[in-house]
Amino acid sequence: MIGLTALLTYLADMIASDVADVWKERVMSGWSRRSLLGSMGLAALGQTAFASLPKTRTRQSENLKKKSLPKLALEDYLPKSMLHVRETQVPRAMFPVIDFHTHLSWSGRRGQKTEAHNNATPEEVLPVMDRKNVRMMVNLTGGYGAVLDETINYWHKPHSDRFLVFTEPWFEKIREPNYPQFQADQITRASALGARGLKLLKTLGLYLREQITTGPLVKIDDRRFDPMWEAAASHKMPVAIHTSDPEAFFLPTDRFNERFEELNAHPDWSFHGKDFPTNLELQEARNRVIARHPRTQFVVLHVGDSENLGYVSDLLDRFPNMHVEIGARIGELGRQPRTSRKFFDKYQDRILFGTDAVPRGDDTPQQIFGEALYEIYYRFLETEDEYFDYAPAPKPPQGRWRIYGIGLPESILRKVYYENAARMLGLASL
Numbered sequence: 001m002i003g004l005t006a007l008l009t010y011l012a013d014m015i016a017s018d019v020a021d022v023w024k025e026r027v028m029s030g031w032s033r034r035s036l037l038g039s040m041g042l043a044a045l046g047q048t049a050f051a052s053l054p055k056t057r058t059r060q061s062e063n064l065k066k067k068s069l070p071k072l073a074l075e076d077y078l079p080k081s082m083l084h085v086r087e088t089q090v091p092r093a094m095f096p097v098i099d100f101h102t103h104l105s106w107s108g109r110r111g112q113k114t115e116a117h118n119n120a121t122p123e124e125v126l127p128v129m130d131r132k133n134v135r136m137m138v139n140l141t142g143g144y145g146a147v148l149d150e151t152i153n154y155w156h157k158p159h160s161d162r163f164l165v166f167t168e169p170w171f172e173k174i175r176e177p178n179y180p181q182f183q184a185d186q187i188t189r190a191s192a193l194g195a196r197g198l199k200l201l202k203t204l205g206l207y208l209r210e211q212i213t214t215g216p217l218v219k220i221d222d223r224r225f226d227p228m229w230e231a232a233a234s235h236k237m238p239v240a241i242h243t244s245d246p247e248a249f250f251l252p253t254d255r256f257n258e259r260f261e262e263l264n265a266h267p268d269w270s271f272h273g274k275d276f277p278t279n280l281e282l283q284e285a286r287n288r289v290i291a292r293h294p295r296t297q298f299v300v301l302h303v304g305d306s307e308n309l310g311y312v313s314d315l316l317d318r319f320p321n322m323h324v325e326i327g328a329r330i331g332e333l334g335r336q337p338r339t340s341r342k343f344f345d346k347y348q349d350r351i352l353f354g355t356d357a358v359p360r361g362d363d364t365p366q367q368i369f370g371e372a373l374y375e376i377y378y379r380f381l382e383t384e385d386e387y388f389d390y391a392p393a394p395k396p397p398q399g400r401w402r403i404y405g406i407g408l409p410e411s412i413l414r415k416v417y418y419e420n421a422a423r424m425l426g427l428a429s430l
């Protein structure tokens with residue numbers, strides 16, 4: 001039937017068009033008269049031989065096509081899966097959870113003053129935690145100086161069994177001659193205040209420059225930070241480090257970029273061109289830091305390079321003081337479920353649960369703190385459901401694909417949800 005329809009369309013084209021032109025096009029496209037006749041013969045026999053029809057069409061048929069198929073903007077395309085597959089609800093995690101990667105607050109400028117901005121109140125967050133079986137949230141962006149005091153007083157002090165706070169480096173001071181020792185002393189101070197770890201944003205490697213916002217980029221393995229890494233080890237503070245970003249962020253934002261829509265929505269996330277190092281250069285600099293400070297425990301956030309689990313596996317084999325956290329990367333892990341499952345099996349003692357949750361983080365749907373977010377993570381880790389959304393959003397925000405659950409056994413879930421983080425944070429086992 002298809003063959004016959006295509007044949008009729010083709011013949012209509014021939015009659016309606018300038019025949020000489022059509023033949024010229026046919027010859028140009030390498031399609032011989034013999035194959036035309038052959039196709040016609042097969043079509044007459046009711047077979048679908050028109051797979052071999054030339055791609056070149058006449059102007060008339062192109063025009064017809066344009067009229068019958070309206071153009072659809074990529075942003076308006078919302079295909080619904082027609083798969084009939086199991087949909088498992090996982091309202092609570094199988095074991096209590098430590099969410100190792102959240103942003104309950106951040107440091108913001110008001111005039112000359114840096115102050116703490118809370119994205120929510122503990123009273124808003126705690127009921128969600130209780131319903132989702134989240135025992136502890138680690139607020140990584142606790143800041144430094146007075147902001148750190150404020151943040152610890154707001155989140156940790158009144159609920160010390162539910163919220164922990166990490167500190168961050170005081171990068172604005174990097175130009176000062178005594179910065180290396182100053183920064184190490186700040187870690188000591190943060191530890192005394194109750195901070196439980198050190199967080200490095202991707203600022204180091206991608207934003208911080210010699211004159212803060214101008215000049216050459218400061219390298220991740222810059223020697224000025226050596227006393228800071230050592231101080232973290234001395235105070236048993238794990239270092240949560242975000243280095244680099246998805247590989248597609250380092251490529252042109254064009255039609256071949258698998259994160260085109262995400263980069264289009266956040267053009268400042270593109271690190272293509274200019275003086276940016278490559279994804280690999282950034283990671284290699286971080287690796288040199290991990291190698292140089294074997295006493296320091298590093299939790300590489302976002303799995304490090306979640307598109308390349310082979311590379312991450314090599315690093316985990318090389319560095320016993322390296323661990324990974326999965327926040328905002330189940331979109332990557334879940335589209336390679338067989339590789340991911342093997343990765344979790346092999347490194348089950350070194351993978352930490354995290355979501356990168358931001359209360360009211362509306363411009364990054366994969367991070368909006370709430371029940372829906374946790375349910376997706378639990379579904380990914382606990383079930384073997386197929387082809388579901390990795391973010392609570394009508395459109396996959398990090399790339400146009402869906403994910404598959406990896407159905408981890410209880411023994412691994414217990415470690416990933418709780419035990420691995422508890423060990424690093426000095427908390428009691430379950």
Ligand SMILES: [Zn+2]
Nearest residue numbers: 101102103356
């Ligand atoms: Zn984060």
